[in-house]
Amino acid sequence: MPLYAPSPALRGRQLAADVGLLAWLVLWVVVARTVHGAVLALAGPGRAVEDLGASVAGSMSSAAQAAADVPVVGDELAAPFEALGSAGGSVGGAGQAAQDAVGTLATVLAVVLVVLxxxxxxxxxxxxxxxxxxxAGVARRLATADPALLAARALATAPLTRLAALPPGTAEAWRAGDPTATRALAAVELARLGLPADTLGRDERRLGLR
Structure with a gap:
């Protein structure tokens, strides 16, 4: 099934609309990527907090191990360092959670900026x-099966300027069953869809339009 009209004018508008849609998509994808990167930059403080927490936890863990080696009171000396290490791990976890939240926000914003x-x-x-x-597919079928329906459609919906350009008395002749008037009106409807008048089908002899 053709996706574009044979008429150069309508085909040009269709191509322009398709290219415009593609350009619109590319534009918003670029905008979404830019916003995504800008929002991810907000995760910097979270990374710093995570690194600080990991550093504190590592240092306190080393200190706790060293304190535990002290005879007799090693366990008591190691306990405060272990507590500080645990606190450092919690701080690092909070930093990671902040990064995750920023990453989720960046992704949601990027998707919304494209989808909407x-x-x-x-x-x-x-x-x-x-x-x-x-x-266009229906019109092609009617052009061979029942051009009178295309003629009726043209009388109902065609611009007045197109109808006024037809020979005087075309509507009366169509109502009287004149094949020439039927063909002329059907051609107006085909032209609206960007289809050539010769779409009026190969069965015209059978229908009495030739």
Whole structure:
């Protein structure tokens, strides 16, 4: 099934819309990456706290081991250092938790910055593009099966300027079953969809339109 109209004008608009959507996506991906990196920079203090806690915990652990080697009172001397080591481990854990929170925030913001604007445009682009593919396919079938329906559609929805450009009396002739008027009105609807008039099908002889 064709994704683009044969008409250069409509095909150009479709291509421009597709390229615009792609550019919009790239733009917001770049913005999201920039914001993600900027937010991750806020994790610096958390890393510093984690490093400080690890350093304190390591130093106190070494001191506790040294104190434990003192005869008789080693256990009592080692206890305060072990407590300080435990406190240093808790500080390091808090620093890691802060980094995790910043990382989660950075990821959420990046996803939101891509999903919301791209989704907003996609909800407008997708129905238009898929709607044309559907309508063009139906119009091609009607062009061979029942051009009169295309003619009726043109009378109901075509711009007045397009209808006014038709020969005078076209509507009356169509109502009277004139094949030339039916073909002219059907061609207006096909042109709206960017389809050439020769889409009016190979079964026109059977339908009496040639």
């Amino acid at each position: 604007p791209v989704g907003w445009l996609l909800l407008r682009w997708l129905p238009w593009r898929l709607g044309w593919v559907r309508d």
